[in-house]
Every structure is written in C-alpha cells, then in structure tokens.
C-alpha cells in the first residue's frame with residue numbers, strides 16, 4: 641500500500657485509526673456531540689465526557705450499534721474528524737477497514753461506502769475480516785494451516801471465530817459484550833438499592849469489581865439518584881452484587897464458544913487444543929474471564945497486552961507488509977436482489 645495508508649477499526653465503543661506514514665494511532669471514544677441538530681460540538685473522548693450530561697440541544701450519540709454502522713451521516717463526520725486529528729489535514733490515501741464477519745454483505749459494504757462517499761479523497765479502499773486482523777494483531781501466522789480460535793469480546797459484540805489458511809472457517813457474532821454487562825449492573829443496583837446509576841458509573845463498577853469466577857469482600861462507591869426519594873444518593877456496591885449481575889451474560893458468551901467448538905472440524909480442534917484460544921477486545925480485561933473459559937471448555941487461554949487494540953495492531957501490520965495484502969478484499973456492491 642501507499643505511504644499514506646491508514647488502518648481503521650470502527651468499534652461500537654472505540655474508534656481506532658493508524659497511519660503508516662507517521663506510525664501514529666488514535667484510540668478514542670466513537671462518540672459525537674451535535675449542537676442544535678447541525679453543528680459539531682465535540683467528538684471522541686471529550687464528547688464522551690458529555691454523554692448523559694448534556695442539555696437538550698446537544699445530542700451526544702454513538703453512531704455504531706452492535707458492531708454495524710447505524711448512523712452513516714454522523715459516522716462519516718467522525719471519520720473525517722479523527723483523520724484530521726491524526727494528520728492535521730484531511731488528505732486522502734489508502735484505507736483498510738476491519739469488518740465483522742458474521743454480518744450481511746450490505747452491512748460490510750457500508751464500511752467501504754463510508755470512506756468512499758466521504759469528503760476525503762481515497763485512492764484505494766479495502767476491508768479485512770476482523771478476526772483475521774485480530775489474529776495478526778496477536779502475532780499469529782494467519783496463513784498457516786493451523787486452526788486458531790479467536791474470541792473478541794468488545795463493547796456491543798462478541799465475535800467468536802475459527803480461522804485457518806488466512807480465511808474464516810467459522811464465525812459467530814453475538815450481541816453481548818462490555819456494554820451489556822454495564823446494563824445488567826445498572827439493573828441490579830436499581831433493584832437491590834433503589835438507586836439509578838448512569839452507564840459510566842456502571843462501567844467503573846465493572847472495571848473495579850467484576851470477576852468472572854469469584855466475588856470478594858471489595859466494594860466500590862456509586863453515586864446516582866434514589867428512586868424512592870428522588871434525591872441524589874451514594875451507595876457502596878459489593879463485588880458479590882456485580883458478580884451476580886454479570887453471570888448470565890458471561891454464560892451466554894460461554895455457550896456460544898462451546899457451540900463454535902462443537903461445529904469445528906476435528907483436525908482444527910486438535911490445533912486449538914494444542915495452542916489454546918486467543919482472547920481479544922477490551923472486555924478480555926474482566927478479571928478471571930480466562931479462568932472461566934478454561935473451566936467451561938478445558939482450553940488454555942492466551943490474552944495479549946492491550947487486547948482492545950489487537951484489531952488495529954493487526955491492520956497496521958497488514959497495510960505495512962506487502963505479503964499480507966492477500967488478506968484484504970473489496971466488498972461487493974449492493975445488488976438489487978440484496
């Protein structure tokens with residue numbers, strides 16, 4: 641690819657973009673704040689600070705839902721803003737975007753069209769299946785005939801895939817991830833303590849207290865509004881309560897992992913038993929989630945550093961290394977019978 645090449649991972653929670661020219665990466669919240677329905681008020685991490693805090697004339701939103709682009713217009717604007725921030729200018733180049741595997745061709749094409757139809761001049765646009773980028777990002781030789789099981793637990797989605805010979809053998813995306821865990825924590829705190837908390841507070845409780853197989857004596861303070869009195873209130877939340885909240889979601893992820901394992905051809909299963917599975921995505925940082933996977937499946941679990949950046953590291957490698965260009969493709973155009 642050209643010197644001005646960029647890798648882009650458009651996550652539900654975080655937008656990651658890498659530039660080959662200056663080896664710079666941005667990883668910020670995929671959030672936009674629009675004032676009075678037309679003016680860009682803020683984007684990225686500063687816009688996230690305003691989430692659930694903004695007055696009625698400022699609309700703060702996430703344009704990606706469950707791994708697919710839900711709001712093309714705002715996503716296009718965010719892409720241009722992030723590219724400008726990375727480069728200091730909006731000059732074009734070549735773009736390589738990671739796309740989930742288990743979505744429709746039309747949804748895949750939407751990632752391509754987002755760049756093609758933006759104000760940025762693009763020379764060449766291609767996509768890479770996310771599990772392939774994940775595998776390259778954790779340092780695996782994706783083109784070898786060895787089977788690899790990749791579990792990417794992100795924000796709105798968990799994508800479980802078996803890959804071999806540079807291609808996807810099986811892949812399933814489920815609508816469960818860190819975000820759903822935050823929701824279940826909000827719900828249980830409301831039920832148990834009559835306390836309404838925001839999603840950022842729930843995320844902090846998860847980061848500080850969540851453990852996939854144990855609870856401890858730890859507690860963490862949460863601020864919110866009491867349902868009964870209507871007044872602001874604080875409450876110590878126990879690790880036990882958070883543990884109870886997240887059980888169902890974690891077990892639905894485990895069920896999907898087992899389902900993929902049941903469908904995996906036996907020769908590839910043998911490779912997976914030998915190497916273990918690879919856990920990526922920001923929610924891989926939930927304490928003891930590796931131990932839960934081992935308990936439920938018997939597999940060894942490998943977690944890389946900064947698991948939320950595995951996809952963008954993989955894209956950086958793919959666009960920088962000519963030998964890996966065969967992993968990229970151009971999604972087909974929308975057909976009338978789609």
Ligand SMILES: Nc1ncnc2c1ncn2[C@@H]1O[C@H](COP(=O)(O)OP(=O)(O)OP(=O)(O)O)[C@@H](O)[C@H]1O
Nearest residue numbers: 651652653654794795796797818921922923925948
């Ligand atoms: N230390 C931590 N413990 C638990 N969860 C964490 C931690 N750090 C980040 N997370 C969670 O990781 C998620 C973000 O991960 P990631 O960046 O992989 O998502 P994404 O790529 O934006 O989403 P998706 O792939 O589903 O579209 C959030 O739900 C966040 O709460």
Ligand SMILES: [Mg+2]
Nearest residue numbers: 651652794921
């Ligand atoms: Mg992701």
